[in-house]
Amino acid sequence: MSACVIPLSQPMPIADLPPAFRLRVVSAAGAGFPSPAQDWEETAIDLVALLRLDRAASFVFRVSGQSMIDAGIYDDDVVVVDRDATPVSGRIVIAVVDGGFVIRQLVWRDGKPVLEARNARMRYDAVIADESVEVWGVVRASVRNLQG
Incomplete structure (x- = not known):
């Protein structure tokens, strides 16, 4: 087994994070052509709720290595993992x-x-x-710092 091995330490649930994880959304950012009629919008986003981190079964891991880049998961990305999700083929x-x-x-x-x-x-x-491998949880989301 090579690369992308993260040393085993005690994962910590993040359900007890303070409710201060809020961002201000300025507006929708069009991925096509901008709309001149787009209104200024200011709405709060609660990252804990958006990523469903307030559940006792949700954990966060930082990825180390390049083994999953064809799946869109890169070195230093953060993934949200559900312990209570059923691991099925393709996940x-x-x-x-x-x-x-x-x-x-x-x-x-x-x-x-x-x-x-x-x-x-x-x-x-x-x-x-097999019995020597524990599927610990299912990755539900990933977060990437684009400033690298």
């Missing part, structure tokens, strides 16, 4: 492999659950999710 999961957390896609191959990396430019061994 991105956090698993405990060889004593550390890894982020991988869960897929079924020949009737067996397999954890696969998503980086075509590098080689990562697939891991059969």
Whole structure:
């Protein structure tokens, strides 16, 4: 197992975060052509509610490594993980492999659950999710700092 192994430490639930995580939304930002009729809008966004971080089963991990870039998850991204979500084929999961957390896609191959990396430019061994592997939670969202 190489790259993207996060040392196993005690994850902490974030349900007890203070309610001060609020941003002001100025307006919708069109991804096409801007509308001259767009009104000035000011609405509060509660990041805890938006990312559903107020649940006891929600956790946050910082990604380390390049193994999931073809899935749109990059080094230093933050992912929101649900412990109570059902891990099904095709979902991105956090698993405990060889004593550390890894982020991988869960897929079924020949009737067996397999954890696969998503980086075509590098080689990562697939891991059969057997009794020695714990699928710890399902990734629900990711956050990226574009200023890098």
